[in-house]
Amino acid sequence: xxxxxxxxxxxxxxxxxxxxxxxxxxxxxxxxxxxxxxxxxxxxxxxxxxxxxxxxxxxxxxxxxxxxxxxxxxxxxxxxxxxxxxxxxxxxxxxxxxxxxxxxxxxxxxxxxxxxxxxxxxxxxxxxxxxxxxxxxxxxxxxxxxxxxxxxxxxxxxxxxxxxxxxxxxxxxxxxxxxxxxxxxxxxx
Amino acid sequence: xxxxxxxxxxxxxxxxxxxxxxxxxxxxxxxxxxxxxxxxxxxxxxxxxxxxxxxxxxxxxxxxxxxxxxxxxxxxxxxxxxxxxxxxxxxxxxxxxxxxxxxxxxxxxxxxx
Numbered sequence: 001x002x003x004x005x006x007x008x009x010x011x012x013x014x015x016x017x018x019x020x021x022x023x024x025x026x027x028x029x030x031x032x033x034x035x036x037x038x039x040x041x042x043x044x045x046x047x048x049x050x051x052x053x054x055x056x057x058x059x060x061x062x063x064x065x066x067x068x069x070x071x072x073x074x075x076x077x078x079x080x081x082x083x084x085x086x087x088x089x090x091x092x093x094x095x096x097x098x099x100x101x102x103x104x105x106x107x108x109x110x111x112x113x114x115x116x117x118x119x120x121x122x123x124x125x126x127x128x129x130x131x132x133x134x135x136x137x138x139x140x141x142x143x144x145x146x147x148x149x150x151x152x153x154x155x156x157x158x159x160x161x162x163x164x165x166x167x168x169x170x171x172x173x174x175x176x177x178x179x180x181x182x183x184x185x186x187x188x189x
Numbered sequence: 190x191x192x193x194x195x196x197x198x199x200x201x202x203x204x205x206x207x208x209x210x211x212x213x214x215x216x217x218x219x220x221x222x223x224x225x226x227x228x229x230x231x232x233x234x235x236x237x238x239x240x241x242x243x244x245x246x247x248x249x250x251x252x253x254x255x256x257x258x259x260x261x262x263x264x265x266x267x268x269x270x271x272x273x274x275x276x277x278x279x280x281x282x283x284x285x286x287x288x289x290x291x292x293x294x295x296x297x298x299x300x301x302x
Contacts, residue, residue, distance in 0.1 A: 017237075028241075028244055028245075028248070031244050032240050032241050032244055035219055035240040035243075035244075035266065036237055036240055038220075038263060038265070038266075039219060039220050039223075039237075039240070041263065042220055042262070042263070043220070045262070061235075061236050062235065062236050062237035063234065063235020063236060063237045063238060064235060065237075067235045067237070067238055068235065068237040068238050068240070068241055069241075070238075071235075071238040071241040071242055071245075072241035072244065072245070074241075074245050
């Protein structure tokens with residue numbers, strides 16, 4: 001085996017190790033790579049005749065770079081933690097936007113996403129029913145009620161007006177409030 | 190659980206303390222620790238994992254490091270047991286003997302109880 005080929009095998013191994021450890025702090029990554037580079041150099045120095053097979057054997061004993069990276073992450077930071085933060089993706093953001101703007105589509109996406117619990121999905125679907133389209137539909141019926149209450153005594157008219165005003169206010173805030181709630185549930189994941 | 194998965198799980202729990210125990214008598218460098226583990230059989234599969242383990246133990250304050258020159262070679266990083274590392278080894282030792290006795294007891298006499 002030529003010296004360049006040996007150097008190439010070692011470089012490839014160290015490069016794979018570096019790629020596997022990109023999520024680690026530069027300090028610990030550099031320390032581990034440096035130690036392993038020294039280890040390889042020292043072990044190679046001890047080989048009486050270096051061949052492809054002996055060098056491969058050396059690298060094989062060191063193990064899969066993925067295993068070394070996993071050990072570096074330790075039990076406190078398993079690789080899955082990277083995946084959990086990524087569970088909050090385009091689907092969830094789209095679901096939240098469409099839940100206010102285009103309710104049926106938003107609600108379907110809400111149920112498609114695996115991130116929220118069933119309870120949160122139910123709340124998100126029913127409070128308020130139909131998002132802004134639903135709220136506007138309900139509010140469009142209010143003028144019938146005000147028209148009917150005008151026929152009665154003045155205090156009925158005033159009370160009905162106040163109640164409808166409160167309902168409208170709540171109904172206009174509710175969709176935004178629900179989006180904020182669902183978004184905070186996402187961040188809690 | 191597949192049997193090699195079992196061995197991996199068992200190793201995981203003890204390897205850290207085995208490495209610490211090896212540093213008890215004197216500071217050693219990574220390659221030396223690996224050679225010792227290799228001579229003792231089945232304790233480590235991927236030898237390279239000893240380096241991140243040592244690095245983690247250093248950030249946890251269980252070991253301290255120092256560079257030493259080697260005659261005619263590159264300097265080596267030596268790992269020395271810190272005071273909290275010594276405590277950890279002593280604790281593990283007590284715990285391990287109790288644990289081992291309990292398991293031995295069950296496997297030797299369990300059926301007769």
